[in-house]
Amino acid sequence: MYKRDDSRTVYRILAQEAVHQLDQPQPSTESKILFTNLARLLERYRYDAFSSNVAPGILEVFTTQTGTPRAERGEPTEKTVPDVLPALQAAHVRVYQTLSKEDLVQSLKALLAQLATAKVHNDAHTKEELAKARLFFVALCEGLQEPHT
Amino acid sequence: MSALVKKAILQNMAEGQLVVSPILSKRQIGASSIDLRLGNVFLMVRARGLSDVDPLRFASPADEMSDHAVEQARRQKHERYEAPFGRKFLLHPGMLALVPTLEWIKLPPTLQGIVTARSSWAREGLSIATASLIHPGYKGVITLELANLGQIPLGLYPGLRIAQIAFYSLNEPAAEKDMGSIFDMAFEPGEGNVARGDECFLREKKTST
């Protein structure tokens, strides 16, 4: 399995970059990746799919000389994002308190799609939505700042 | 011994004696032959490989060459390319490639086959280096030795009709002990053994003075 990194930092970086892009839109292939990954995050939030516990392969092979289970396999640790989910929920409540999770995700994804394809509608409603989206990502970013010790 | 016409070919196939699989189009079936298509594997002699084709290398390794050396020489002789459908393989002038047919052939003991190039490709400079004789009882893909005798590269696409096989009836069924060769149940081209049975000619006999 591919080993990955600290999710708190990752989503903080993404949220920061999202705010930057909303302030100074620069449509590019790089920004598309940004919005794609944010859409992934929102999809996980929508379906509450934040745990990851994938087994290596179809079965385990016990091949040590004594026949004991391979210690290095360890136990499956459920990888969750304990910090991201509360940060998302807090940002949701702070900025979109009247929207359901489903509506929030659909609304934000629609905006991200416009941003990714550089086809942002030039109307008052969209501008208002973009401003709210910016507040959302600012709130998310704040929620993911490293706790001060 | 006589060549089979279309009706006889199809009758042998209907009776299950002869297999040419798959025949994708009725146009592959000629008056007395069936067109064969290019398969997906190309074996080319590796430029940095062996210095020469030495029959001694094929001979049973005694004290001259180790099993490792024989096998290494065998494996490193060719570069293998695999092209899916829709992908072109370039055969450059002067090059020889071993390629399998797409079709699986199965001959009864009463028939032998002879494979030649299709004239449309021959006119472009493509040659099947030898007229391949397919012995009675054979089953497997047929290996074609394709050579480019022209001056410009030939673009070969797997699936193209490239050769044709004609069938000849034998005066009597081949004996079972005479059927079978190292190429049977071939799934892709392999090299032959040019020394087989002739090892006695490969080493100088020491004469006492």
Next chain:
Amino acid sequence: MNAKQFLLQECENVRATLHDVLRHDYAAGSSKEFYNEFRERLGFLELLLKPADPSDVSALGTFASEVSLLSTIVHHMERSHSGEFPWPFTEYLQTLATPLCKEGLVDNEGEPIIRVYAEGGLDSYQINLENDLSVLNVGRRIFTIVFPRTLRHHVLLHAIFGHEIGHAAWTIPKHRADLQNKVLGPLRSSGPLTSTSQATAWLRDTNAPQPIVDLRNQYADSEYSAIKRNQLDSWFEEFMCDLFGLVTFGGSFLAAHQTLLLALDPSGHRWGPYHPPYICRKAMLWHACNHLKWRDLAASFSDQFLRGDVENFVNNYCGAAPPGPWEDVITAAQVATAVDALQTILAEAGTSCFPMPSESAFAPLVQMVNRQVPPCGSDLSGSADPVNRNVDFRHILLAGWLGAEKLAAVSDDAKQNLSFLQLNKLCEMGLLQQRAIDLHNASKDGEDS
């Protein structure tokens, strides 16, 4: 050179390696897909890395992991070049898996890039999914399918990938929600594995089969026979993926599953942190086979030899007798509900479930295997105008497995028996020829029109 400078340099190294990777040819999807994806990822990573504060150790640690991951994946791309795996099989597998694995992202699509490479070890069948939760830098996800190098040609065993499709589906949040509620929910609703305490008691049951008792005694550490929550979750995901395998690949999955798992664990009783004992998996599959009416398949054939072959196969791989009480951890009703839900989820996603073969479609394939001819929809009737059939590749695999059951038996040349490898190569060839048939049948300007 500080960490940030080194990471920027490593981005360049990854870029250079990516260019090197293009030395090879790639089948089953061109190199253009992953080349473009990598370029975009590298571009985005550099965009974030260049202005990063060299003292932001948290961010730099993240970037280091990203670069390392790209370094790993680009190497795997290099190993996925032509000639290293049976590409016709992989193309069919992609056709099956891709609709299920589409993500609903910004442009409403998001098909994964699927690559295949060989790895050492008989247990190396797996699929790497880029499903880590820390998703910084992924446009299209790259699914890498891994199979044992020594089993390259063994397409009959590759039916095991039906199980891996389950893991892939699990990574799609929309599917995960449905799978959690409609498939896993019923499987976990009752039985001895509903909680960790019950599962532990079950494992320590004095009435457990003797091999289980022996294993418990063999491992002095009692922790081995204590089931933990994450372990139980993993076990049920494995049960679910086994159902995926059966529903997508049919009988070939059962045969591959049994052959591989029992080869690696002949006792069939070992358990581990991720996988339950094989006997429990087989017990569940026994119920699933009944529900999917595998035992009725033979009766649907009029040809007595074909009927006998299918009966033999079903008895061998579905199981002739009901499972024992200890390993029968999931009831027939639970399995039936889960299977029905899974079939619906797959159908809605556009992935086809295994279609039970009709005699007219299946018998010719079996006959071809018996005659040592690559099984495919080829017209062998000797017609002047051959009509070749579009055949489901999974039926080719099933015909191959029926042949495997009697390697030393029926053929038109009884003295020449195929080895298992030759049989696999025959079926591999059949898949290749079927691709040719499919292409030819689909061509709009066919030469016969």
